[in-house]
Amino acid sequence: TQLLEQSPQFLSIQEGENLTVYCNSSSVFSSLQWYRQEPGEGPVLLVTVVTGGEVKKLKRLTFQFGDARKDSSLHITAAQPGDTGLYLCAGEGFGNNDMRFGAGTRLTVKP
Amino acid sequence: GAGVSQTPSNKVTEKGKYVELRCDPISGHTALYWYRQSLGQGPEFLIYFQGTGAADDSGLPNDRFFAVRPEGSVSTLKIQRTERGDSAVYLCASSLMTFSGANVLTFGAGSRLTVL
Incomplete structure (x- = not known):
């Protein structure tokens, strides 16, 4: 059972x-x-979100951390073939620095 | 080097053999993580070190797997009596623990293990 479901x-x-x-x-x-x-x-790290409700933008990518700090979303605007890849989320536990990953979303952007 | 180095990049072995995989982290990074990634899956946590000690080894699948980091830098993942199910890419990552902000991992390219 995945701790993080993607x-x-x-x-x-x-x-x-x-x-x-x-x-x-x-x-x-x-x-x-x-x-x-x-x-x-x-x-390769894209972004880190730390505060519940936080929104971060990285060019065409927008990341949001849920208010309850249990979920997150990644939105890509005007996807390009260079965005193709496996997108993984990873959660860090409190006080223990464990980093656990989800199974990933495999994105293919066709030209 | 500037990044995390893993050797060998590829290892093919026979069932029942012993294997060692090495990770050379970024200089000065205090934390070191080992993950295993099967085809089409995300990285599965195995163990992480803070300095020389294993802070969490709960991800090691069984007692055939063992990892060391004797001087707080290079780490070796050791697999005894390999099985075909051990075939995967073994990823190592290091990070510099800080008291502010989050923990950011820098990964190596991985060691691909194939057990025949």
């Missing part, structure tokens, strides 16, 4: 479309992070 598992869209992927849990986290992973490489 949805959808797979997403295939056309270039220029918008999309949202979700990360949900019954646990409360001190912070939640989003990573992107490409084949043959380790995950």
Whole structure:
């Protein structure tokens, strides 16, 4: 059983479309992070959200941390083929620095 | 080096053999994590070190798996009597623990283990 549930598992869209992927849990986290992973490489950090209700923007990517610190979403505007990859969310526990990952959303953006 | 280095990048072994995977973290990073990632899945937590000690080893699947970090820098993940189900990419990450902000992990490229 995954501590963090990500949805959808797979997403295939056309270039220029918008999309949202979700990360949900019954646990409360001190912070939640989003990573992107490409084949043959380790995950690379995109953003960290720390405060409940926090919204962060990174160019065409918008990240939100739920008020209860149990869930998060990643919205991509005008997706591009270069956005293709595995998007992973990871939650950090309180006081223990454990970092647990969801199963990921595999995004394909077709030109 | 500037990043997290993992060796070997690929390891093919036979069922029942012993395997060691090495992780060289970013210099000065106090925390080190090991994860296992199967095809199409997210990283599965195995163990993490704070300095030389294992702060949480609850993710190690059984007693065939063991990890050490004797000097608080390089870590070795050891797998005894390998089984085909151990085949996966083993990822290592390090982080610099701070008292402000969140814990940010920097990953290596992984060691791909194939057990025949």
